[in-house]
Amino acid sequence: MNEMTTIARTTTLKDWETDQEVRWCPGCGDYAILKAVQRTLPDIGAVPENTVFISGIGCSSRFPYYVESYGFHTIHGRAPAFATGLKLANPDLDVWIITGDGDGLSIGGNHTMHVIRRNLDCQIMLFNNEIYGLTKGQYSPTSRVGTNSPSTPFGSIDRPAQPCAFALGAGARFVARGFDVSKELPNVLKAAHAHKGAAFIEIFQNCIVYNKDVFEDFAAPKGAEDRQLWLKHGEPMLFAKGTRGITLDHAALTLKVVDVVDGDWQAAGVIVHDVTNRSVAHMLVEMRFGEFPMALGVLYDDPRPTFEADVWRQNEAAAAGKTADLQGLLKKGQTWTVKEGGPDL
């Protein structure tokens, strides 16, 4: 591994701003996410030169230009593959992948699946605005059925992908959700960063031009208490100011919403959130908003050894005790010597 002399030093939000003019539409949710990241980085003790933002293509993928660190704006859908090569070359780097619903789940769905299943140590921030913004508003793989767009003037027909269910299905060891203007977003990012391995974060992001306020039904400040379930490890799954909770319907083996009377959540059978419970995580990511509140925060967090650490370990084990004698390698196998006047066998 490359030796990196990391001098502990404190940074401020300003240290993470570049001199480049930010070119998102005024009012875009991306601004809030950028600020949340720039606020988080000092708190987690990130070192600018050891931090790399890697993105694909799309509105969200302009992100690296605006963070004063190393950055690589790559090609559509492939950011995870670049990140994989980079982390294998230098595992000490702190790598953040920035992607969107089109970039990460449509053209790049394959790479998203594989970076997650391999468990590369990185943060994958998927900005989900349920639309193709940069190409002017076509429906995306997360758009709801019936979305009217230039390419679906009579409404979209195909059923949307669920990013967190996809991630969990791909073997994710960390799945979290947040939304652009949420004050909790930095805490979600911190938890993702603290997780060793591929940390998948779906961030609902408001595209004010092509898909305005599509998340308002749960993200609007008014009534948020009733519509958002913020999950905290070790705490009961309560919302609506503690008057409602999530419990297990033992007969149907599904989750259901229950009323909590006088704060007695135990009597109501409300589940205590255990971030390492994979079965419950599968149910949480499948909870349909409307019937249920939107599950937000860290849904699942149970680390496993990372891909790059295992690769380095195997490389080192395979190389142990061997010398890199290339001249010797060239001569390997059956050889023969030709002397002046003919071969000598």
Added chain:
Amino acid sequence: MATAVADEAAAPESSLSDAVVVRFAGDSGDGMQLTGGQFTLSTALAGNDLATFPDFPAEIRAPQGTLFGVSAFQINFGSSEITTAGDAPDVLVAMNPAALKTNVPQLKPGGLIIADEGEFNDRNLAKAKYDANPLEDGSLAKWQLLKLNISQATMDAVKPFGLGNKEALRCKNMWTLGLALWMFDRDRQPLIEWLKAKFAKDPNLADANIAALNAGHAFGETAELSGPLKQHHVAPAPVAPGLYRTLTGAEAIALGLVAGAQLARLPMFFGGYPITPASAILHHLSRLKEYDVTTFQAEDEIAAICSAIGASYGGSLGVTSSSGPGIALKGEAMGLAIMTELPLVIVNSQRGGPSTGLPTKTEQSDLYQAVYGRNGDAPMPVIAARSPGDAFECAIEACRIATQYMTPVMLLTDGYIANAAEPWKVPDLTAYEAFPVEFLTEVPEGGFKPYGRDEKLARPWVKPGTPGLLHRIGGIEKEVDTGHLNYQPANHQAMTDLRKAKIDGVKVPDQIVELGAEGGKLAVVGWGSTYGPIHQAVRRKRAEGADVSHIHIRHIWPLPANLGALLKSYDRVIVPEMNTGQLKTVLRDQYLVDAKPVNKVSGQPFRIAEIEAAIEEALG
């Protein structure tokens, strides 16, 4: 071809005393590639020069006995320089009717057929679509025919080892090899050692195979007096003194890439995705961990190249490899490597196309793809290897250009080079000049410019993790010097011009004439694996007094600076290629020379005679 003591006046290849072409053909399950490989080794150990041509079907286990399931291995060996696998075999070993049917038409008139008559039963004859048994009906009269019941002889030889029927018959190829070793007066001992090592875990199986080998050899000894079977001794070839080994193109590329990374003083990262015939490079490299090599089998071709670019961004030498269809998928990422000016080596083991085409057959039809096949003005150096041994040198050259000029480089090889073996004089690595990479580690005088340039127009290479040099790169057009996003018309013109000037300025050696004079009546211009047949054809024609020269181009892009003047010094130029005329087009475009195409796209290499005919026609 070995590092030969080239003697232009030497007798041509293929007179039986001097050079012999043997073709082993059988069912895909008969172990013909293994037989050929071991025969190659024994040939090399006997000091003959040699060239091989493995010719196998795309199916892993095609239905037994069928015509499309035939797998063949051809070897040409001799006591003078050998550069091709030979035009027509002198000896054909046919393990079943299908192998006979598909291969006998190429056999020289008067050549020897050794057929396993034990396999010429009604069922196999029907599968090979024979109405009558060709071993009995006189249809093979223009050749010498030796019918042997190899199946039965093998069963008898391995009987003491108590193998099942199927396992016993698997030893057939060793019986055949034993006979072939006797025919050409070869030492069995290295093979016996090899079998012992291969079957170390099952000594009984090793002994059975050795018994089959010995039985085949003994058969030759006792049968010598009767029939067409005779022992030949092919004298060792007069090659340059030194230490030799056999080498396939895939091995050569793997070793050359390791050597190139070492000369650049860089760790190597190889991102690959399985594809025929390129996978062997990934297989070889994945065993070389102690050479600071990391291999990564990616989820697809795109991820393979993207991971390699990511590793180059991180300060390793990124390498990826594929064949035509996979190279097509990598196109967009190559553009990014060109735009971000990161070093990268892309190996294309060409095969027959378009689309899936002929996965296991050779072709040279990706030259346009290599030189022109990207969106935008996306110039990239292209190098083509002519033989397995040359592939080692070309791989080093690709690493040098990639790291010195901060650019992706395409290395072209093909299925023929990848699979074929040749004797290789082991080079002395201390003779290679190192080209150590210097990363930029601190702000230079005048400030840090991510797209500033040195005298070669290369931009600085900065590893993430370097304090004080934070910057962002990407696929959007860069501002000159700063690398900031910039869509201005004048800037795009300037950057396009810079990218072109950088690649145009890559220093490549002047083009030499391989054989013949500089200037004259006719130049035969080739590239890649057509080297062997062109070289032999030109040599033969020159021996007859023809005014013809052989030029073989390694640097396809940029082309050598003297090439235009050189081509114009000949009255006529012909360009034999295993495509419909791709280098020909480039030469016409670059130099306005009236280069004439000579094309073959049958999935088989050129025969020497075909090039000779083209020379005769061009000379009129």
